[in-house]
Amino acid sequence: MRPLRLLVIAAAFAAAPAFAQLNVICPVQAEWCSLAATEFEKDTGIKVSMTLKGSGEAFAQLAAEKANPKLDLWFGGTGDPHLQAAEQGLTDEYRSPKLSELQPWARKQAEASKYRTVGIYLGILGIGYNTEILAKKKIPTPACWRDLVKPEFKGEVQMANPNASGTAYTAIATLVQLMGEEKAFEFLKALHMNINQYPRSGVAPVKAVARGETGASISFIHDVVTEAQAGFPVRPVAPCEGTGYEIGSMSIVKGARNLDNAKKFYDWALTPKAQALAAQAKQFQLPSNIATPVSPLSPKTADVKLIDYDFAKYGTSAERKRLLERWDREVGSIAR
DSSP: OHHHHHHHHHHHHHHSOOOOEEEEEEOSOHHHHHHHHHHHHHHHOOEEEEEEOOHHHHHHHHHHTTTSOOOSEEEOSOHHHHHHHHHTTOEEOOOOTTGGGBOHHHHHHHHHTTSSOEEEEEEEEEEEEEHHHHHHTTOOOOOSGGGGGSGGGTTOEEOOOTTTOHHHHHHHHHHHHHHOHHHHHHHHHHHHTTEEEOOSSSSHHHHHHHTTSOSEEEEEHHHHHHHHHTTOSEEEEOOTTOBOEEEEEEEEETTOTTHHHHHHHHHHHTSHHHHTHHHHTTOOOEESBTTSOOOTTSOOGGGSOBOOOOHHHHTSHHHHHHHHHHHIIIIITSOO
16 A cells, blocks of 8 residues: 555645746845845745856856756846847847836836846946055045046055856946047056956945945945945045946846746836835835836936947857957956
8 A cells, every 4th residue: 555655645745736937036135135035935935046256247147048948037137238138139028017117217227128128126336445455555535437447546546356157247338438448448448457346246346345344345336335325435426527337137038937927027127116115124225116116216317427338249248258258358368
């Protein structure tokens, strides 16, 4: 009788519904990733497994796992790698019923990718600095990009590694568009001599500024505001010459094993309720759903000199590869 009993038990397990699951890679700050996973599970009963990596590393993982995807959805991070993933067929087309509720820049991101990604927030690139460190060392407050290459900032600047971080790639693409490529790389070489570290995460430099480990960082302004709200002596600057921005995006992975759940998260993440979680997690990007309340702490685009960022060009794999190879060759490899 024992074999029959084992068969009955096995059949009972087979008949039980599989536990709902979703595998997400998340480049935004950990607090937001965690809150989004928790609230989505509360709303849907679907358990989320979250992997935290920078945008560049997220792109690399999707490319490496193309033949056998382990991820279902890519939530957040700079839009350029999302566009490159769409171009390479690493993400799936999906037209959410929530598209009509989004800001024009978010819909434009979807259209540019043939609906393989969508904008979920907008973030402005800038400089973060530690008021106490600069005062102690008698370093003038930075107001412009050019201030970061002055001798006073020797060993006082951090920028993420652009091979791993979407933030840093956005910085390179911004400077190229703002100054022209040759002058931008002259600037990056001069900046390199003032850099003390290139961490792999885009938020790591401003966290180092907050901890007093470095005087200034190249960061998204909303990340600086987050550290200021946590009580650290940091302030943001929108550079006087002008600056670029990101359209933080979301994409469904091509070949996702949990496709239906990925679509549910995608639709949920575009709702005002879900987007309001960002401010709860002290993340102050500008949300893409028109009906989402905007925090008074979020940067105001009217107060910043924004460039006309060319996502169509700098969101391509070829341009990203070319610029990163040039940075590795001419900047990152130089001894400091």
